[in-house]
């Protein structure tokens with residue numbers, strides 16, 4: 001498609017794929033590239049033919065971070081007044097599930113982009129890290145917040161304060177990624193997972209995502225309360241009747257997403 005320069009988009013059934021495509025810069029997330037990611041995410045989120053989204057890079061890099069070259073010479077006033085890179089938060093508003101298929105480097109903003117997705121699949125050679133400290137800065141797109149929630153304080157401190165990278169295997173052991181796969185299988189498996197999720201009733205998928213994400217914002221009591229309200233509200237769906245009836249009658253459900 002001609003509308004984008006630094007990403008490729010293609011759909012696989014109901015899965016919308018976004019491939020970061022700035023290979024010479026190891027998919028460094030320039031403002032322009034990030035605007036394109038946001039635009040594609042928004043289009044997929046609105047597209048009734050798409051149910052889940054996969055973001056990937058190439059074998060060498062998912063993304064090696066924000067574009068460091070854009071930061072040269074920028075002062076505090078410059079970045080503060082213009083809310084530099086403020087548009088990075090858009091992905092958090094996407095309602096449909098977003099899966100990251102990570103090969104190669106996922107560093108700095110690249111690691112943060114992966115962590116902003118709902119599920120991460122990683123290739124055996126993937127390398128994660130928050131090396132910002134080595135540039136005299138700190139993570140700025142949620143790295144200090146999401147990493148500690150995913151892997152706990154001691155490990156998050158070690159990673160962010162030392163700037164050392166960590167492997168796909170470590171990321172899996174620590175619970176940051178849900179699966180480590182051979183390099184050439186990561187994208188296929190992520191798309192397969194996307195298709196599996198897309199084959200279910202979408203209002204309940206979106207409610208489940210919304211509810212899980214509340215766990216990061218609310219106390220346990222409030223979170224369970226929120227979940228219960230959503231649970232009750234799903235009884236208003238035709239798909240709830242369909243799913244329960246299909247189970248009772250031992251047949252396959254036919255979802256209408258209503």
Ligand code: CO8
Pocket residue numbers: 024025026028029064065066067068069084085086088105107108109110131132135138139140141
């Ligand atoms: N930004 C810009 N260009 C980059 C970046 C980057 N993050 N990473 C790599 N490149 C470019 C290199 O400059 C090089 O370009 P050229 O060929 O023109 O010199 C090309 O990509 C290939 O890179 P290398 O030659 O360095 O490849 P190597 O295999 O030798 O090394 C590394 C690979 C180890 C990944 C190395 O490139 C590297 O260390 N990259 C930088 C990693 C990093 O520090 N990332 C963190 C950036 S800061 C950040 O992400 C903050 C996010 C804040 C978000 C805030 C939102 C509000």
